[in-house]
Amino acid sequence: MSVSQKSATDQQTLLSDMMRDLAVTDSSGTRHPPRRSTVLRGDDATGATAAATAGAAAAPPSEFEARLAEKSYEISAQDRKELRSDTINYDAQRMIGHGSFGAVFLARVAETNEIVAIKKVLQDRRFKNRELQIMRQVSKQPHPYVVNLCHHFVTKGPKHDDVYLNLVLEYVPETVYSVQRQYNRNKENFPIPLVKVYMYQLSRALAHIHGMGICHRDIKPQNLLVDPARQILKLCDFGSAKVLMKGEPNIAYICSRYYRAPELIFGSTDYNTAVDVWSQGCVMAEMLKGSPLFPGASGVDQLVEIIKVLGTPSKEELRAMNPNYQEFRFPQIRPHPWATIFRASVPADAIDLARIMLSYTPSRRCRAIEACGHPFFNDLRSPTAVMPDGTPMPQVMFQFTEEELALAMPDLVQALVPPHIPRRPPPSSIAATASITPEPSVAGGGYTSSIGTSSTRSAPDTSRSRGEGGGGGGVEGGATAAAASTSLAAP
Numbered sequence: 425m426s427v428s429q430k431s432a433t434d435q436q437t438l439l440s441d442m443m444r445d446l447a448v449t450d451s452s453g454t455r456h457p458p459r460r461s462t463v464l465r466g467d468d469a470t471g472a473t474a475a476a477t478a479g480a481a482a483a484p485p486s487e488f489e490a491r492l493a494e495k496s497y498e499i500s501a502q503d504r505k506e507l508r509s510d511t512i513n514y515d516a517q518r519m520i521g522h523g524s525f526g527a528v529f530l531a532r533v534a535e536t537n538e539i540v541a542i543k544k545v546l547q548d549r550r551f552k553n554r555e556l557q558i559m560r561q562v563s564k565q566p567h568p569y570v571v572n573l574c575h576h577f578v579t580k581g582p583k584h585d586d587v588y589l590n591l592v593l594e595y596v597p598e599t600v601y602s603v604q605r606q607y608n609r610n611k612e613n614f615p616i617p618l619v620k621v622y623m624y625q626l627s628r629a630l631a632h633i634h635g636m637g638i639c640h641r642d643i644k645p646q647n648l649l650v651d652p653a654r655q656i657l658k659l660c661d662f663g664s665a666k667v668l669m670k671g672e673p674n675i676a677y678i679c680s681r682y683y684r685a686p687e688l689i690f691g692s693t694d695y696n697t698a699v700d701v702w703s704q705g706c707v708m709a710e711m712l713k714g715s716p717l718f719p720g721a722s723g724v725d726q727l728v729e730i731i732k733v734l735g736t737p738s739k740e741e742l743r744a745m746n747p748n749y750q751e752f753r754f755p756q757i758r759p760h761p762w763a764t765i766f767r768a769s770v771p772a773d774a775i776d777l778a779r780i781m782l783s784y785t786p787s788r789r790c791r792a793i794e795a796c797g798h799p800f801f802n803d804l805r806s807p808t809a810v811m812p813d814g815t816p817m818p819q820v821m822f823q824f825t826e827e828e829l830a831l832a833m834p835d836l837v838q839a840l841v842p843p844h845i846p847r848r849p850p851p852s853s854i855a856a857t858a859s860i861t862p863e864p865s866v867a868g869g870g871y872t873s874s875i876g877t878s879s880t881r882s883a884p885d886t887s888r889s890r891g892e893g894g895g896g897g898g899v900e901g902g903a904t905a906a907a908a909s910t911s912l913a914a915p
Contacts, residue, residue, distance in 0.1 A: 512575060514542060514592070525663065530595065540574060543591040545663075546581065556589060558638060558662045565636070565827060568820050569629040571596065571649060571660040596658055601645035603652065604711065614711045616771065617812040622650065622657045623708050623777075624801050624821070628828060629659040630704065630792035634697045635827030637667045643703035644680045645710065655811050668696060679703060681726050682716045686737070686784055687745035689727050698786035701795070705781025712770050712778070734784060735759035741784040773800040793832045797839050805842040819845055 513534035521528045526545035533540060547553060556576060563573040575592035600622065607614050626648060633640060640647075642664040649658045664678055673693040679685070685702035687695050709717040717733065720726025731737070736754045737745070762775050777800045780790050790798070803809055809817045822845045829837055841847055 511577075512592075514540070516542070531592075539595045541593045541595045543593060544579075545589050545591070547578075547587045547589050549585075549587075553589065554666060555663045556591065558665050558667070559591065561636070562633065562638070562662070565632075565825065567629060567632045567825060569625040569656070569658055570632060571658045593660070594658075596649035596651050596656075596660075598650045598652055599646055600648040600650055600657070600707065600711070603650055604645060604714070608714060613714060613767065613769075615812060616769075616774065618655070619708065619711045619774070620801060620804065621655055621812060622648070622711075623704070624796060624804060625657040626659065626704055626707070627792045627795040628824070629657075630697075630700055631796065631828040631831065632825055633659075633665075633827075634700070634792055635825070635830040638662075638665055639668050639697045640665050640700050640703075641678045642680060642683075643700050643707060644683045645707055648707065655813060681720055681723070682706060682718055684726060685786070686727065686730055687786060689723055689730075690742070690746040690749045692746040692749075696786065697792075698789045701781050701789045701792060702786075704792070704795075705778050705789075708774075708781070709765075709778045712766050712774060717765070717782075731757050733760045733765065734782065737784045744785040744787065771800070773798070776800070791831055793828055793840075794836065797836050807842065807844045 514531040515534055517530045517532060519527055520530045520541070526543060529542045529544065531540050531542050532538070545553070545555075559573040560576075562570055566572055572594045573591060574594060577590050577592075579588045579590060580586065581588055604614060626643075630640070630643075640659065640662065642661060643659075647659065647661040649660050650656065651658075666674070668674065674695055676688050676691045676693055676695075679688060679699065683703040683706045685695070685699040688699060706717055718726060718729040720729045731754070736757045742749055762779050763772075766775060777790075777795065777798045780788075780798075781795070783789050795801075804817065804821065811817060822841050824837075824840060832840070
């Protein structure tokens with residue numbers, strides 16, 4: 425047996441032992457049973473990644489996800505009748521997705537023929553729905569890479585007490601998930617120039633909402649709308665989002681499993697917007713790799729998948745993720761070389777950005793605005809830069825909002841706008857963000873990274889989670905304008 429084979433075998437043994445000893449309890453009190461896992465082995469010469477499976481395979485997309493990606497659902501006569509407001513008439517064309525919390529319809533505005541998406545969600549009177557409140561606040565300060573709320577209205581359901589909230593959103597035809605599936609079907613890789621543009625736009629969207637104190641808490645490919653014709657990404661589905669307020673505890677059982685930050689797995693209730701940055705790192709790695717980086721089949725298995733890549737967290741890293749977590753019983757697994765996880769053609773600076781985002785210690789992850797300044801995006805700032813389809817680089821790519829720049833140091837602000845782009849006047853103050861926005865001292869999440877400096881730490885929350893699983897509790901698949909899921913917050 426070669427040294428490398430022996431090393432892989434030793435790691436498999438250690439992981440199997442860990443799976444017998446380790447259990448993570450989620451907020452529902454369920455203690456997840458262990459599952460034997462997969463050890464990654466990379467070929468240093470080619471950068472290819474192989475998997476040696478010692479148990480059940482990682483969970484693939486569900487049958488529901490596959491069906492939703494392939495076709496639209498028929499719309500009922502009842503829904504067609506109900507999707508009308510007192511001021512604007514909407515002609516519902518078809519259902520383009522649904523999940524456990526609601527449905528999304530493609531509709532036409534009767535007066536203008538504009539195509540929109542209507543997200544219809546049953547309201548539970550026992551819980552507060554933050555989604556409308558947050559979307560209205562975000563729409564007051566529109567952002568080019570955040571889906572826009574056009575209108576909203578309430579309708580009655582077939583039952584006497586049923587009340588539905590209808591969010592009218594701009595329609596965007598695809599998602600990162602559906603585009604990735606198309607590339608996979610064609611046995612093609614996600615083009616690096618598109619990864620660069622989409623991840624830059626996502627960084628800007630996150631920087632904007634983080635500057636407002638909002639944490640999305642469900643970043644995943646299905647919630648990233650894309651218009652391939654215009655090469656634009658828009659962040660959608662604020663059903664799990666929350667303004668993080670100092671002194672208010674957060675729920676740990678949140679975010680779809682494949683993209684869930686390790687501090688959430690360890691049960692932290694005092695996290696910040698760094699959980700969104702971790703999720704973004706997972707999405708970016710998936711685009712570069714062609715499949716999820718951490719495809720855990722349960723909460724505990726998700727942790728094992730992370731440890732296989734990042735190695736065993738140190739006591740200091742555990743303390744940074746959750747100071748209250750005392751069950752330190754992990755075998756010592758060495759980190760997996762990042763370069764061997766991705767194909768050889770993936771640029772080193774792309775791997776470096778993913779590595780920075782996927783750090784155990786939340787404060788070591790870059791802020792979203794700092795990610796915009798990473799060398800991976802330097803090509804976008806070139807005077808000769810063009811979009812992947814050869815069209816000119818739009819100036820809006822570098823027109824930052826005050827909310828985005830709220831968490832950026834002055835030297836970073838200067839670096840973000842290329843010299844050939846007309847500069848806006850520097851922001852004098854952060855725009856007022858109404859009653860849902862926390863004090864500026866807790867607006868963003870406290871991180872320190874190799875390309876930025878630290879700031880005050882944002883604070884916690886309470887809400888009911890959206891469901892376990894790689895796809896979460898919302899709409900899965902492609903061609904959805906907004907995921908039909910919403911979180912229900914405790915009073």
